[in-house]
Amino acid sequence: MKDTCHPQRVLLAEGPFCKVEGCDCGTMHVSLGPITLRLRVDVVESVWSTLGESLVRFGRATQRASQIERERLS
16 A cells, blocks of 8 residues: 555445445545545455454344244243
């Protein structure tokens, strides 16, 4: 990653809460509302993996809690 960032960015993806741009400096600019993180691609890949794993675990925990609550009410 270079120390300076050129304003030449390409929009890669955009959703209701997040925008991702690729930059000439070799980084990805990940914007979440008013906050923009300038990250190397390997860091973005690691964050993606960590978030995916946490969503899977959170979903399992939520399903388990719902099942326990249903059994308690039965």
